[in-house]
Amino acid sequence: MRLAFLLLLVVPLGCGNADATRAGMRVVAKVNDTEISAAEAVSAQALQEIIERELLAQKALEAHLEREPKVAEAIESARRQVLASAWLERVAGPARSTREEVRAFYAQNPALFAERRIYRLRELAVSAPAELLDVLRSEIAGVSGLDEAAAWLRQRKAKFSVTASVQPAEQVPLAWLPQLARMKPGDIAVFAAPPGASVIQLVHADEAPLSEQQAAPLIEQFLAGRKRMELAAAELQRLRGAARIDYADEFKAR
Numbered sequence: 001m002r003l004a005f006l007l008l009l010v011v012p013l014g015c016g017n018a019d020a021t022r023a024g025m026r027v028v029a030k031v032n033d034t035e036i037s038a039a040e041a042v043s044a045q046a047l048q049e050i051i052e053r054e055l056l057a058q059k060a061l062e063a064h065l066e067r068e069p070k071v072a073e074a075i076e077s078a079r080r081q082v083l084a085s086a087w088l089e090r091v092a093g094p095a096r097s098t099r100e101e102v103r104a105f106y107a108q109n110p111a112l113f114a115e116r117r118i119y120r121l122r123e124l125a126v127s128a129p130a131e132l133l134d135v136l137r138s139e140i141a142g143v144s145g146l147d148e149a150a151a152w153l154r155q156r157k158a159k160f161s162v163t164a165s166v167q168p169a170e171q172v173p174l175a176w177l178p179q180l181a182r183m184k185p186g187d188i189a190v191f192a193a194p195p196g197a198s199v200i201q202l203v204h205a206d207e208a209p210l211s212e213q214q215a216a217p218l219i220e221q222f223l224a225g226r227k228r229m230e231l232a233a234a235e236l237q238r239l240r241g242a243a244r245i246d247y248a249d250e251f252k253a254r
Contacts, residue, residue: 031055088228091235095227102219106212111181113215116169119180120203122146127159128196136197137190146188146201160199168208170218176200 025037029047031054041047065071106113124146128136143149146162153160172180176191183189183202191198 032058034058088232088235092228092231095224095231097220097223097227101223102216103212105219105223106215111177112169113210113212115181116207116209117181117205118166118168118208119172119205120166121164122201122203123163123165124150124153124160124199125163125193126153126196126199133190133192133197136199140188140190140199143188145186146199149188149199164203 025039027035028038028041029036029051031051034054036047036050036054041050060066060071066075111117126136139152140149143152150160150162169177169181173191173193176189179189179191180200180202183205185202185204188199188201191200
């Protein structure tokens with residue numbers, strides 16, 4: 001949840017109607033007296049959605065709904081979200097990556113790029129407490145296939161579901177990838193995964209490498225996002241350290 005919160009805050013902000021007009025952006029539509037700029041409407045469909053939203057918002061204002069406590073609270077919350085995002089955007093900046101950083105990331109992650117594969121998998125998603133993970137891993141190591149693993153789980157009344165999927169390397173959890181890249185068809189591995197574990201059998205894998213040139217835009221985007229996350233986390237830690245934060249009794253750490 002904290003990761004998602006930070007990602008939400010560091011998304012670059014767009015311009016509102018007033019800002020767009022002051023900046024001289026082209027107006028693509030008017031809803032009564034409200035102008036909609038080309039920067040807001042990136043497609044014909046988006047424009048229609050903005051028009052409909054504006055029509056509804058205007059009626060809400062006519063009815064003075066912004067004065068209702070719940071609506072006013074939501075507006076203030078959205079305002080503070082925008083302000084928080086604006087501050088972190090200023091702190092994080094463009095967060096560009098160097099050519100050397102891109103090359104290093106490419107070399108350090110062959111399973112994602114130079115040795116990238118597309119995996120056909122069968123999975124048992126098991127609900128089990130963390131302390132049983134080692135037991136599960138030990139028992140599964142001796143089975144001949146996923147069906148036998150499922151039978152072993154049924155005998156112990158473990159809750160699990162069975163799925164099949166085709167996933168390129170970049171869609172596989174990063175922590176799983178090194179082991180999965182070494183597996184051969186038919187091999188089984190156990191990985192920690194909320195709310196318990198995933199028992200994975202590799203059915204087939206196709207080689208699908210990406211050159212450094214092909215991977216560079218993806219790597220740059222990932223590294224920039226990671227840098228913004230790190231800067232945002234550091235700024236939040238700094239602000240927490242400088243602020244006085246008082247908790248109600250029921251929220252105080254025990």
